Amino acid sequence: xxxxxxxxxxxxxxxxxxxxxxxxxxxxxxxxxxxxxxxxxxxxxxxxxxxxxxxxxxxxxxxxxxxxxxxxxxxxxxxxxxxxxxxxxxxxxxxxxxxxxxxxxxxxxxxxxxxxxxxxxxxxxxxxxxxxxxxxxxxxxxxxxxxxxx
Numbered sequence: 001x002x003x004x005x006x007x008x009x010x011x012x013x014x015x016x017x018x019x020x021x022x023x024x025x026x027x028x029x030x031x032x033x034x035x036x037x038x039x040x041x042x043x044x045x046x047x048x049x050x051x052x053x054x055x056x057x058x059x060x061x062x063x064x065x066x067x068x069x070x071x072x073x074x075x076x077x078x079x080x081x082x083x084x085x086x087x088x089x090x091x092x093x094x095x096x097x098x099x100x101x102x103x104x105x106x107x108x109x110x111x112x113x114x115x116x117x118x119x120x121x122x123x124x125x126x127x128x129x130x131x132x133x134x135x136x137x138x139x140x141x142x143x144x145x146x147x148x149x150x
Contacts, residue, residue: 014144016074016083018114018123025083025112026131027105028141029073031094032149035066070094071149072105073141080140082148092125100127107131 016025035051037059051057051066059066070090074083085093093110102108109128116122 014082014147016076016081016085018112020114020117022111022113023076024128025074025076025110026135027072027083027093027108027110028075028080028135028137029106029145031070031072031090031105033090034069034071036069037064037066039064073144075135075137080137080144082144088123089125092123096125096127102127 035053037048037051039046039048048059068087070085072083074081089112097105107130109131111126111128113124114121
Protein backbone atom coordinates (compact mmCIF):
# COMPACT_ATOMS: atom_id res chain seq x y z
CA UNK A 1 0.00 0.00 0.00
CA UNK A 2 1.20 3.49 -0.86
CA UNK A 3 0.84 6.33 1.67
CA UNK A 4 -1.31 9.28 0.54
CA UNK A 5 0.69 12.50 0.51
CA UNK A 6 -1.89 15.28 0.82
CA UNK A 7 0.57 17.91 -0.44
CA UNK A 8 0.98 16.22 -3.82
CA UNK A 9 -2.27 14.24 -4.10
CA UNK A 10 -4.12 14.18 -7.42
CA UNK A 11 -6.87 11.78 -8.45
CA UNK A 12 -5.25 8.60 -9.81
CA UNK A 13 -5.67 7.90 -13.50
CA UNK A 14 -4.43 5.28 -15.96
CA UNK A 15 -4.11 8.00 -18.60
CA UNK A 16 -1.33 10.53 -19.26
CA UNK A 17 -2.32 14.11 -18.45
CA UNK A 18 -0.50 17.15 -19.77
CA UNK A 19 -0.16 20.12 -17.42
CA UNK A 20 1.04 23.41 -18.92
CA UNK A 21 4.75 23.05 -19.62
CA UNK A 22 6.96 20.13 -20.61
CA UNK A 23 6.16 16.44 -20.04
CA UNK A 24 8.63 13.73 -21.04
CA UNK A 25 7.24 10.31 -21.91
CA UNK A 26 8.98 7.06 -22.77
CA UNK A 27 6.88 4.94 -25.12
CA UNK A 28 6.93 1.29 -24.03
CA UNK A 29 4.71 -0.10 -26.78
CA UNK A 30 4.15 0.20 -30.47
CA UNK A 31 1.45 2.68 -31.41
CA UNK A 32 -2.06 2.13 -32.65
CA UNK A 33 -4.81 4.24 -34.16
CA UNK A 34 -8.50 3.86 -33.36
CA UNK A 35 -11.70 5.75 -34.02
CA UNK A 36 -13.68 6.63 -30.90
CA UNK A 37 -17.14 8.07 -30.43
CA UNK A 38 -17.87 10.69 -27.81
CA UNK A 39 -20.26 13.45 -26.89
CA UNK A 40 -19.31 17.00 -25.98
CA UNK A 41 -21.23 18.59 -23.14
CA UNK A 42 -21.07 22.13 -21.79
CA UNK A 43 -18.28 21.24 -19.35
CA UNK A 44 -16.70 17.97 -20.49
CA UNK A 45 -16.40 15.20 -23.06
CA UNK A 46 -18.15 11.88 -22.52
CA UNK A 47 -16.58 8.85 -24.25
CA UNK A 48 -19.22 6.58 -25.80
CA UNK A 49 -17.10 3.77 -27.22
CA UNK A 50 -14.90 2.56 -30.03
CA UNK A 51 -16.21 2.73 -33.59
CA UNK A 52 -16.65 -0.68 -35.21
CA UNK A 53 -15.98 0.96 -38.61
CA UNK A 54 -18.78 -1.17 -40.05
CA UNK A 55 -22.07 -0.01 -41.62
CA UNK A 56 -24.03 -1.15 -38.54
CA UNK A 57 -22.03 0.87 -35.95
CA UNK A 58 -24.72 2.05 -33.51
CA UNK A 59 -23.08 5.45 -32.89
CA UNK A 60 -22.45 6.16 -36.59
CA UNK A 61 -26.08 5.30 -37.34
CA UNK A 62 -27.13 7.96 -34.81
CA UNK A 63 -25.02 10.56 -36.64
CA UNK A 64 -22.18 10.62 -34.11
CA UNK A 65 -18.93 11.02 -36.08
CA UNK A 66 -15.93 9.22 -34.55
CA UNK A 67 -12.65 10.99 -33.78
CA UNK A 68 -9.32 9.46 -34.72
CA UNK A 69 -7.13 8.73 -31.67
CA UNK A 70 -3.51 7.61 -31.37
CA UNK A 71 -2.64 5.23 -28.50
CA UNK A 72 0.51 3.96 -26.81
CA UNK A 73 1.53 2.65 -23.42
CA UNK A 74 3.94 5.18 -21.89
CA UNK A 75 6.23 5.44 -18.88
CA UNK A 76 6.53 8.73 -17.00
CA UNK A 77 7.07 9.80 -13.41
CA UNK A 78 7.83 6.18 -12.45
CA UNK A 79 4.38 5.04 -13.64
CA UNK A 80 3.02 3.22 -16.66
CA UNK A 81 0.02 4.94 -18.26
CA UNK A 82 -2.06 4.94 -21.42
CA UNK A 83 -1.14 7.72 -23.84
CA UNK A 84 -4.47 8.35 -25.61
CA UNK A 85 -4.14 11.48 -27.76
CA UNK A 86 -5.64 13.35 -30.68
CA UNK A 87 -4.01 14.45 -33.92
CA UNK A 88 -1.93 17.32 -32.56
CA UNK A 89 0.18 15.02 -30.34
CA UNK A 90 -0.32 11.70 -32.16
CA UNK A 91 0.67 13.03 -35.57
CA UNK A 92 3.50 15.00 -33.95
CA UNK A 93 4.95 11.81 -32.43
CA UNK A 94 4.68 9.94 -35.74
CA UNK A 95 6.27 12.78 -37.74
CA UNK A 96 9.13 13.13 -35.25
CA UNK A 97 9.69 9.35 -35.37
CA UNK A 98 9.85 9.45 -39.19
CA UNK A 99 12.15 12.49 -39.25
CA UNK A 100 14.57 10.76 -36.87
CA UNK A 101 14.49 7.46 -38.77
CA UNK A 102 12.95 5.36 -36.01
CA UNK A 103 11.92 1.83 -36.95
CA UNK A 104 9.84 1.37 -33.78
CA UNK A 105 8.36 3.40 -30.95
CA UNK A 106 9.56 1.18 -28.06
CA UNK A 107 11.83 3.10 -25.66
CA UNK A 108 11.61 6.33 -27.66
CA UNK A 109 11.55 9.43 -25.44
CA UNK A 110 9.39 12.38 -26.49
CA UNK A 111 9.09 15.80 -24.94
CA UNK A 112 5.52 17.11 -25.20
CA UNK A 113 5.08 20.76 -24.28
CA UNK A 114 1.63 22.12 -23.57
CA UNK A 115 1.20 25.81 -24.30
CA UNK A 116 -2.03 27.54 -23.25
CA UNK A 117 -5.27 26.25 -21.77
CA UNK A 118 -8.74 25.26 -22.95
CA UNK A 119 -9.45 26.18 -26.59
CA UNK A 120 -6.14 27.98 -27.06
CA UNK A 121 -4.08 24.89 -26.13
CA UNK A 122 -1.25 23.95 -28.47
CA UNK A 123 1.24 21.11 -28.16
CA UNK A 124 4.84 20.87 -29.37
CA UNK A 125 6.32 17.40 -29.76
CA UNK A 126 10.06 16.73 -29.93
CA UNK A 127 11.95 13.47 -30.13
CA UNK A 128 14.57 13.40 -27.35
CA UNK A 129 16.29 10.06 -27.99
CA UNK A 130 16.21 6.40 -27.00
CA UNK A 131 15.88 5.37 -23.37
CA UNK A 132 19.01 3.53 -22.25
CA UNK A 133 18.05 3.11 -18.58
CA UNK A 134 16.59 -0.16 -17.31
CA UNK A 135 13.03 0.45 -16.18
CA UNK A 136 10.57 -2.06 -14.76
CA UNK A 137 7.24 -1.72 -16.53
CA UNK A 138 6.24 -5.11 -17.94
CA UNK A 139 3.71 -6.11 -15.22
CA UNK A 140 2.00 -2.70 -15.21
CA UNK A 141 2.01 -2.65 -19.02
CA UNK A 142 0.31 -6.08 -19.15
CA UNK A 143 -2.44 -4.85 -16.80
CA UNK A 144 -3.10 -1.73 -18.91
CA UNK A 145 -3.10 -3.68 -22.17
CA UNK A 146 -5.59 -6.17 -20.73
CA UNK A 147 -7.77 -3.37 -19.32
CA UNK A 148 -7.84 -0.98 -22.32
CA UNK A 149 -6.60 -2.75 -25.46
CA UNK A 150 -8.01 -6.30 -25.40
